[in-house]
Amino acid sequence: MTSRRTFLHIGGVSGWALLISPLSTAFAQSQDHTSHAGHVSQPEVAKAVFPSPVTRAADAFTNPLFVPGNSGLLGVMAVQAPLRLTVGGTKQPVVPGKSPASLLVYGSEQGGVQRANPTLLTKKGQVVEAMLANGLTEPTIIHWHGLLVDGQTDGGPQLSVPQGGEYKYRFQVRNRAGMYWYHPHPHASAARQAYSGLAGLFFVDDDEEQAFRDKLGLKLGDNDLPLVIQDKRVDADGQLVYRPTDEEWKGGYLGNEVLVNLTVAPLLKATPRWYRLRMLNGSTARIFNLVFFHGERSLPFAVVGTDSGLLRAAQTTKRAFLSPGERLDVLLNLADIPAGQFVMLKSLAFDPMHQEGGHAGHGDSGATINWPDGAEIPLLKIAVDGKVVSTPVPLPEVLSRFDDIQVSRAKARPWKLGWNGKDWLLNGKTFQMSEVVATVSRNDVEIWELQNESQGMPHPMHIHGFVFQVLSRQASPKQQAELAVDRFGRAASDLGWKDTVLVWPGESVRLAIDFKHPHAGAQTFMFHCHNLEHEDKGMMVNFRVA
Numbered sequence: 410m411t412s413r414r415t416f417l418h419i420g421g422v423s424g425w426a427l428l429i430s431p432l433s434t435a436f437a438q439s440q441d442h443t444s445h446a447g448h449v450s451q452p453e454v455a456k457a458v459f460p461s462p463v464t465r466a467a468d469a470f471t472n473p474l475f476v477p478g479n480s481g482l483l484g485v486m487a488v489q490a491p492l493r494l495t496v497g498g499t500k501q502p503v504v505p506g507k508s509p510a511s512l513l514v515y516g517s518e519q520g521g522v523q524r525a526n527p528t529l530l531t532k533k534g535q536v537v538e539a540m541l542a543n544g545l546t547e548p549t550i551i552h553w554h555g556l557l558v559d560g561q562t563d564g565g566p567q568l569s570v571p572q573g574g575e576y577k578y579r580f581q582v583r584n585r586a587g588m589y590w591y592h593p594h595p596h597a598s599a600a601r602q603a604y605s606g607l608a609g610l611f612f613v614d615d616d617e618e619q620a621f622r623d624k625l626g627l628k629l630g631d632n633d634l635p636l637v638i639q640d641k642r643v644d645a646d647g648q649l650v651y652r653p654t655d656e657e658w659k660g661g662y663l664g665n666e667v668l669v670n671l672t673v674a675p676l677l678k679a680t681p682r683w684y685r686l687r688m689l690n691g692s693t694a695r696i697f698n699l700v701f702f703h704g705e706r707s708l709p710f711a712v713v714g715t716d717s718g719l720l721r722a723a724q725t726t727k728r729a730f731l732s733p734g735e736r737l738d739v740l741l742n743l744a745d746i747p748a749g750q751f752v753m754l755k756s757l758a759f760d761p762m763h764q765e766g767g768h769a770g771h772g773d774s775g776a777t778i779n780w781p782d783g784a785e786i787p788l789l790k791i792a793v794d795g796k797v798v799s800t801p802v803p804l805p806e807v808l809s810r811f812d813d814i815q816v817s818r819a820k821a822r823p824w825k826l827g828w829n830g831k832d833w834l835l836n837g838k839t840f841q842m843s844e845v846v847a848t849v850s851r852n853d854v855e856i857w858e859l860q861n862e863s864q865g866m867p868h869p870m871h872i873h874g875f876v877f878q879v880l881s882r883q884a885s886p887k888q889q890a891e892l893a894v895d896r897f898g899r900a901a902s903d904l905g906w907k908d909t910v911l912v913w914p915g916e917s918v919r920l921a922i923d924f925k926h927p928h929a930g931a932q933t934f935m936f937h938c939h940n941l942e943h944e945d946k947g948m949m950v951n952f953r954v955a
């Protein structure tokens with residue numbers, strides 16, 4: 410049976426057959442060859458020559474940045490009625506001048522409007538009902554990254570449903586306002602499925618957040634823009650290729666293009682006022698070192714929020730790391746930029762700190778990687794034009810009010826991130842489906858001490874089911890230590906509430922986690938590295954909160 414048939418046979422798919430178009434022959438063939446849905450590489454093409462390295466000048470940034478509208482790809486929708494998300498294939502032009510890329514997406518149809526990977530808008534307190542319909546020829550499951558849900562709703566690998574299977578979710582949105590996301594979490598193939606396109610944004614709104622937007626005149630889709638930053642390996646035909654070598658499973662899989670909202674070399678035409686950029690690093694492995702340049706000068710920007718919503722107060726900085734899974738909410742005052750000039754969002758060169766011995770990241774699967782790990786990469790050109798209509802109002806002094814987690818009675822739990830010559834480990838363990846490595850009491854606050862050995866590489870560590878506060882960073886490498894805004898070694902991007910934190914080789918990062926939860930009975934969640942190659946290879950454990 411061809412995948413084309415598989416996809417088109419999924420119940421309820423009729424209306425979105427237009428959007429989720431019949432898969433190309435090439436894609437279907439590749440499915441037949443590998444019998445892996447979502448394996449987007451075509452064996453014959455994977456050996457082909459990849460575009461050779463280019464230094465992309467600002468002039469080359471001419472492709473309008475894709476901004477989600479009300480329908481189609483990333484189409485924005487308020488979640489009101491029960492939502493049905495059907496996993497299927499679509500074709501989307503990615504590289505201009507090349508054939509459209511075959512992607513996997515979560516398709517939805519509601520009130521006659523078709524969307525792929527819908528951007529979901531919710532309010533704190535509301536109940537969300539969703540159904541996943543698996544149109545792949547392999548298991549999958551949706552995980553709601555960052556959401557405070559119970560273990561059954563969380564969508565870990567144990568809950569994967571087979572081809573044709575369905576999974577029902579019903580949960581109350583308990584999070585603070587913020588930009589969360591959803592993506593696949595099946596056992597050992599989360600990276601490939603996410604890479605193939607499966608990922609969507611999940612916004613939570615609340616009164617504080619709304620007041621903040623109103624005050625600054627921010628409008629989602631206008632001057633409040635989600636930016637999903639992802640690297641992809643694109644072949645000469647414009648198709649995504651995901652074929653990690655052993656070295657790449659170890660070091661992480663890197664792309665030869667970096668896309669923002671699936672746009673190559675994107676251009677955002679802006680006017681002189683506040684712009685809010687809500688960035689998600691949706692790459693499987695690549696870390697970004699974000700800087701805004703105006704000419705030769707790096708531009709100060711305000712960090713107003715992190716993974717789980719607004720900070721207490723804005724933090725002005727000039728640089729921030731963003732590792733896979735993390736979000737960063739920044740404000741940029743473009744009224745300071747003379748009309749006709751532009752700002753360039755770049756990832757500045759940094760030391761990727763591959764200290765695990767051997768080479769990492771750069772496989773020889775026929776690919777020339779345009780952007781080695783840690784290379785300087787231009788990401789987005791923001792061209793400013795028009796007159797300043799009114800002087801932008803200053804940022805409010807208080808963005809959000811919340812209490813810190815009380816850690817005076819907290820129990821410390823060390824987690825050693827290590828490498829045994831074969832696998833990445835958490836306290837000496839690799840993932841076993843049914844093994845619970847840590848049991849925590851729901852009455853406890855714990856301090857998790859993430860200690861990364863120096864003979865390692867950076868790991869973006871992510872916890873399910875809870876958000877945390879970063880207490881401190883110790884023994885940070887210079888490129889991180891330079892960003893410290895307090896005596897605890899924390900950077901602006903460590904403040905507020907988070908669900909994912911980057912830990913460099915040799916570094917120790919302490920997190921405060923309050924395990925109080927309202928769910929009946931004991932709950933099991935994952936704790937893992939969000940370098941998705943690492944996650945798929947078992948740098949993950951189950952923990953239970955009883």
Ligand code: C2O
Binds near residue numbers: 552592871873937
């Ligand atoms: Cu974003 Cu366990 O994942």
Ligand code: CU
Binds near residue numbers: 553554873
């Ligand atoms: Cu998650």
Ligand code: CU
Binds near residue numbers: 833867868869948
């Ligand atoms: Cu890792």
